[in-house]
Amino acid sequence: MASMSVKHAIAAAKKLRSLQERFNPGGSDIYPALMGDEAITALIPSGNPLSVHILMFTRALREQGTDEQYEKFGRRADNNEIIGTFAQTELGHGTYLRGLEARADYDRGTEEFVLNTPKLSSYKWWPGGLGQTCNYCIFVAQLYIDNEAKGMAMFVVQIRDEETHMPLPGVHVGEIGKKMGLNGVNNGFLGLKDYRVPRLNMLMRHQQVLPDGRFVKSPVSQVSYFPMVFVRCMVARQNSNYLAQAATIATRYSVIRRQSPIEEGQPEPKILEHLTQQMKVIPEIVTAVVYRLAAANLQNMYNETAEAVYRKDFSRLPELHALACILKVATSYDSTYGIERLRQACGGHGYLTAGNLGNIFAMAAPACTYEGENSVLYLQVGKILMKNWSQVLAGRELMPSMAYISECSKMTSFPQWTGSWECLLKAIQYACVGSIRLAFQSYNARVQSAQSQTAAVNYSGLELTKAAELHGRSYVAGNFYQQIVNSPNKHQRSPQFQKVLENMLELHLIQIFFRHLGDILRFIRITEDEISALQRRLEEVLKELRPDAVAITDAFDFNDKILSSALGCYDGNVYERLFEAALKHPLNRKSVPDFFEAHLKPFMKENADNAKKSKL
Numbered sequence: 001m002a003s004m005s006v007k008h009a010i011a012a013a014k015k016l017r018s019l020q021e022r023f024n025p026g027g028s029d030i031y032p033a034l035m036g037d038e039a040i041t042a043l044i045p046s047g048n049p050l051s052v053h054i055l056m057f058t059r060a061l062r063e064q065g066t067d068e069q070y071e072k073f074g075r076r077a078d079n080n081e082i083i084g085t086f087a088q089t090e091l092g093h094g095t096y097l098r099g100l101e102a103r104a105d106y107d108r109g110t111e112e113f114v115l116n117t118p119k120l121s122s123y124k125w126w127p128g129g130l131g132q133t134c135n136y137c138i139f140v141a142q143l144y145i146d147n148e149a150k151g152m153a154m155f156v157v158q159i160r161d162e163e164t165h166m167p168l169p170g171v172h173v174g175e176i177g178k179k180m181g182l183n184g185v186n187n188g189f190l191g192l193k194d195y196r197v198p199r200l201n202m203l204m205r206h207q208q209v210l211p212d213g214r215f216v217k218s219p220v221s222q223v224s225y226f227p228m229v230f231v232r233c234m235v236a237r238q239n240s241n242y243l244a245q246a247a248t249i250a251t252r253y254s255v256i257r258r259q260s261p262i263e264e265g266q267p268e269p270k271i272l273e274h275l276t277q278q279m280k281v282i283p284e285i286v287t288a289v290v291y292r293l294a295a296a297n298l299q300n301m302y303n304e305t306a307e308a309v310y311r312k313d314f315s316r317l318p319e320l321h322a323l324a325c326i327l328k329v330a331t332s333y334d335s336t337y338g339i340e341r342l343r344q345a346c347g348g349h350g351y352l353t354a355g356n357l358g359n360i361f362a363m364a365a366p367a368c369t370y371e372g373e374n375s376v377l378y379l380q381v382g383k384i385l386m387k388n389w390s391q392v393l394a395g396r397e398l399m400p401s402m403a404y405i406s407e408c409s410k411m412t413s414f415p416q417w418t419g420s421w422e423c424l425l426k427a428i429q430y431a432c433v434g435s436i437r438l439a440f441q442s443y444n445a446r447v448q449s450a451q452s453q454t455a456a457v458n459y460s461g462l463e464l465t466k467a468a469e470l471h472g473r474s475y476v477a478g479n480f481y482q483q484i485v486n487s488p489n490k491h492q493r494s495p496q497f498q499k500v501l502e503n504m505l506e507l508h509l510i511q512i513f514f515r516h517l518g519d520i521l522r523f524i525r526i527t528e529d530e531i532s533a534l535q536r537r538l539e540e541v542l543k544e545l546r547p548d549a550v551a552i553t554d555a556f557d558f559n560d561k562i563l564s565s566a567l568g569c570y571d572g573n574v575y576e577r578l579f580e581a582a583l584k585h586p587l588n589r590k591s592v593p594d595f596f597e598a599h600l601k602p603f604m605k606e607n608a609d610n611a612k613k614s615k616l
């Protein structure tokens with residue numbers, strides 16, 4: 001599988017290169033790569049072993065290395081003359097970066113770094129492509145000068161000979177083993193023993209070690225985390241894509257499959273006529289649209305911030321970090337749970353490999369873990385919200401994506417309930433700010449009682465993650481509302497198209513309202529009648545969107561090769577394709593399976609003989 005994946009990945013990388021040249025000659029815009037990734041996803045359903053090379057290795061060289069280092073390493077990496085990965089996570093540590101054990105000791109006598117993974121737990125473990133594909137990596141290690149720790153640093157390390165691909169002396173590298181998916185990615189392990197690299201192999205755009213061993217600190221230590229921010233932004237787009245693929249499959253299947261009359265004596269309807277089926281499928285279509293728009297926004301913000309960082313302006317890093325965390329978590333959680341809901345919506349056939357929903361799930365699910373485990377990133381955002389609440393209490397302005405927090409903090413109570421979109425959006429934001437306030441009270445009480453900040457974060461963790469989740473909902477719903485209601489190009493839309501978008505906004509806001517009704521009722525008084533009215537509107541908007549469901553998913557424009565699903569094929573010949581796939585199964589090559597003579601027949605005969613004996 002690994003070699004097949006590499007072959008396909010190389011074919012796709014060539015396609016990527018042509019996309020890049022067509023869309024953005026000489027540029028480094030990731031979008032062609034993403035489009036290439038959709039193609040790659042179809043070509044390599046077991047995952048792309050070059051993903052981390054393209055997403056992290058090449059970018060780290062560009063963004064963390066000096067111009068000279070880019071010339072020496074980055075250009076060759078961008079041109080796929082060398083293939084690398086991003087080796088940060090270890091067998092013993094993934095989340096807690098300050099606990100990473102790999103070390104780089106500076107030897108001023110030879111102007112080299114001596115790299116070691118001192119224990120088994122220090123081995124790099126997980127980096128994509130590390131097992132067999134890569135001959136280089138960015139090796140993330142704790143930097144030591146005269147045995148004094150200086151923090152994390154990144155090193156360009158060659159791990160295999162460029163001609164023979166043999167691991168170099170001092171390198172112990174291999175595959176970490178089968179996973180629940182992405183088995184074409186050859187995630188690997190890497191141990192280094194007294195492995196020497198020249199001083200100039202340490203990426204030094206933001207921090208430097210001078211020949212005499214003097215250390216020049218980075219102006220902002222977190223800029224070394226920037227490669228992770230980029231992938232979090234990519235995950236937001238990538239996982240909204242996976243959800244859109246699954247929604248396309250389930251929608252098409254739901255208008256082909258007929259089952260169970262709704263009225264006695266009537267013919268069996270398409271299953272999408274069942275209201276409960278509409279509630280399983282249509283919200284997922286809308287969620288895919290909502291996150292694709294949010295991810296595009298985030299991508300623009302990333303590009304602007306990356307340019308600013310290149311100019312040593314780090315001012316927008318904190319906001320990008322917070323948004324990248326919140327969107328990476330929200331899209332990976334919601335896409336993973338949404339794809340499973342869509343699989344279940346396809347009944348038994350949803351469980352067949354020929355439907356491809358299981359593989360799409362297996363591609364989407366690890367995003368809840370990699371690039372920052374989701375609950376850890378929620379805690380990260382919770383901490384940032386605590387800092388921002390202190391700013392609110394001090395009457396200071398907040399970053400634009402948190403401005404609603406200041407506005408809501410000035411409200412002494414929630415205004416008269418109207419049930420309008422603005423009202424629903426404000427209710428979610430108001431519940432978020434109420435949760436932030438409660439979390440802050442708990443957190444601050446702990447800090448005031450002499451608990452350390454880290455301990456206070458831990459013991460306030462449930463409230464912090466709740467506040468972070470509601471902040472994510474507020475940001476995503478607010479972005480969708482702006483795009484539908486206040487977009488500058490709204491007048492260019494046909495009235496029919498605008499109506500479909502408004503129906504999607506109605507559904508998204510009501511769905512999020514019901515998902516967080518408990519959180520909202522904690523801070524806002526809403527009557528039973530007002531809630532029942534929203535229930536009726538939910539049923540109504542599902543009915544309104546039902547006729548548009550297929551057209552919206554067709555607009556995602558996934559061809560059959562990318563969907564790779566007998567249930568979601570454009571021509572709708574589901575049963576023929578399921579049967580065609582079944583007949584291709586190796587077990588159907590013979591009428592009598594080999595195991596009959598070897599196992600089944602003796603087993604049945606032995607039982608028959610025993611039965612006869614027991615009668616005698």
Ligand SMILES: CCCCC/C=C\C/C=C\C/C=C\CCCCC(=O)SCCNC(=O)CCNC(=O)[C@H](O)C(C)(C)COP(=O)(O)OP(=O)(O)OC[C@H]1O[C@@H](n2cnc3c(N)ncnc32)[C@H](O)[C@@H]1OP(=O)(O)O
Nearest residue numbers: 033037051054094095097222225234235238321370371372
């Ligand atoms: C072919 C084309 C392909 C396209 C494919 C498309 C999509 C992509 C899909 C898939 C991708 C492919 C493969 C998957 C690759 C996966 C790769 C990896 O997993 S790499 C490893 C990832 N590891 C992590 O993410 C580690 C998580 N841990 C952390 O990030 C940190 O430890 C932490 C949890 C954030 C804690 O940080 P720290 O230890 O420094 O302590 P804190 O006190 O929390 O933070 C201090 C300070 O710094 C700020 N900060 C933290 N992080 C950042 C950041 N990233 N940016 C900016 N600022 C940051 C934090 O806010 C604090 O600030 P302050 O309070 O003001 O001091």
Ligand SMILES: Cc1cc2nc3c(=O)[nH]c(=O)nc-3n(C[C@H](O)[C@H](O)[C@H](O)COP(=O)(O)OP(=O)(O)OC[C@H]3O[C@@H](n4cnc5c(N)ncnc54)[C@H](O)[C@@H]3O)c2cc1C
Nearest residue numbers: 086088089093094095126127128366369370371372373375
């Ligand atoms: C498919 C895949 C590809 C990957 N690719 C790469 C790669 O290319 N390069 C790379 O370097 N890494 C890669 N990784 C590793 C990935 O980045 C880590 O798995 C991830 O950062 C989580 O760290 P961990 O595995 O150590 O989990 P842990 O941090 O051990 O998490 C285990 C549990 O502990 C909890 N926990 C941990 N810290 C805290 C805390 N402070 N507060 C509360 N709870 C906490 C977590 O929430 C989680 O529930 C990949 C992983 C996967 C699955």
